[in-house]
Each structure stands twice: as structure tokens, then as C-alpha cells.
Amino acid sequence: MGARRAAEDAGGNACLGALWPADLTFLLHAACDRMAVDLDRAAVEIGLNDVRDWLVLAVLDDGQSRTQLELSRLVCVDKTTLISVLDRLERLELVKRTVDPSDRRVRIPQITAAGRRIYAKFATARDAAEARALDGVSADDRATLMAVLSRIADRTSAAQPVG
Numbered sequence: 001m002g003a004r005r006a007a008e009d010a011g012g013n014a015c016l017g018a019l020w021p022a023d024l025t026f027l028l029h030a031a032c033d034r035m036a037v038d039l040d041r042a043a044v045e046i047g048l049n050d051v052r053d054w055l056v057l058a059v060l061d062d063g064q065s066r067t068q069l070e071l072s073r074l075v076c077v078d079k080t081t082l083i084s085v086l087d088r089l090e091r092l093e094l095v096k097r098t099v100d101p102s103d104r105r106v107r108i109p110q111i112t113a114a115g116r117r118i119y120a121k122f123a124t125a126r127d128a129a130e131a132r133a134l135d136g137v138s139a140d141d142r143a144t145l146m147a148v149l150s151r152i153a154d155r156t157s158a159a160q161p162v163g
Contacts, residue, residue, distance in 0.1 A: 028152075035133060042125035046118060047092070052077055052085050054126070057119040060095060060111035067106050068097075094118055 039051035048054060055075040059066070066074070072082040086109055089095040094115035100106035111119065134142055 035129060038129040038132070039126060042122065042129060046121055048118065049088055053089060054119065054122045056085055056089060057094060057111055057115050060109060061116060061119050065108050067100065068109060071109060089115065
């Protein structure tokens with residue numbers, strides 16, 4: 001598993017101290033850490049390295065042809081890290097890389113049938129982790145949370161006023 005350790009493994013939410021719950025950055029970081037730790041464990045259980053492997057498979061599963069650079073931007077992983085993720089997934093025969101016909105220097109990663117099977121298996125683990133994280137949160141609050149996070153994550157709307 002990656003280098004992540006859950007905040008609870010290190011003694012609860014003490015790392016957030018007085019900032020909890022008033023600081024959005026810390027709250028998002030803590031929520032992301034909680035999900036990443038759970039998903040890293042699930043990834044290891046099915047033979048992946050960590051959640052980044054699944055994120056790459058998830059983006060590739062839509063069937064669109066993307067360069068490695070485009071893929072790195074979509075999964076929010078720097079291109080150097082992405083190369084090591086793709087190398088690992090290629091060794092596992094979960095992805096293959098082809099040469100872009102318009103530029104031989106560019107590689108186009110594609111998911112394989114085995115990659116689709118792992119993607120589907122991990123999606124079940126992801127759903128369970130999300131259910132645990134959102135246990136006790138109403139359906140309306142979940143919908144609001146998803147809408148707000150989508151707006152935050154949508155980089156194209158970042159400069160637009162909320163309204």
C-alpha cells in the first residue's frame with residue numbers, strides 16, 4: 001500500500017486540531033485521506049498498488065482516446081507518477097499503450113479486457129467505501145455534497161461566480 005496512513009491510525013483527528021471543522025482545506029484533506037486509505041486497502045486486496053491505479057482504469061474505461069498527458073490531468077497525478085502507474089498496469093496487462101498515429105512520440109493508453117474486469121471489481125469496493133464514509137448522511141445531503149464537490153473540482157468553472 002502507498003505511504004498514506006489514516007488520521008485515525010495516527011490518533012484520530014488530532015492532526016486537524018483547532019482547525020476542525022472551520023477550515024475547508026483541512027476538511028477536504030481529511031475526507032480525501034479517509035477515502036484514499038480505505039480505497040488503497042481495497043486496491044491492494046485485488047492486486048493493485050493503490051487507488052491511483054483504479055483512477056487511471058476508471059478514466060480509460062470510458063473508451064475515449066487520450067494521451068498520457070491528458071490522462072495525467074484528468075486523474076490529477078503528475079506525468080512522472082502517471083508513467084510509473086501505467087508501467088505497473090501494463091505489466092499486469094490491465095492497460096496497453098499504443099503510438100499516436102499523428103505523433104509517434106505520444107502514447108495513447110487503453111484499458112484491456114482484464115483491466116475492465118479489475119475496474120468493475122474495484123468499483124464494488126469503492127461503492128462500499130463511499131457508503132461507509134456517508135453512513136448517516138441523508139440522501140439530500142449526499143446530493144448536495146456531490147454537487148458542491150463537483151463545482152469545486154470543475155476547473156473550468158473555478159473563475160465563475162457562484163450564483
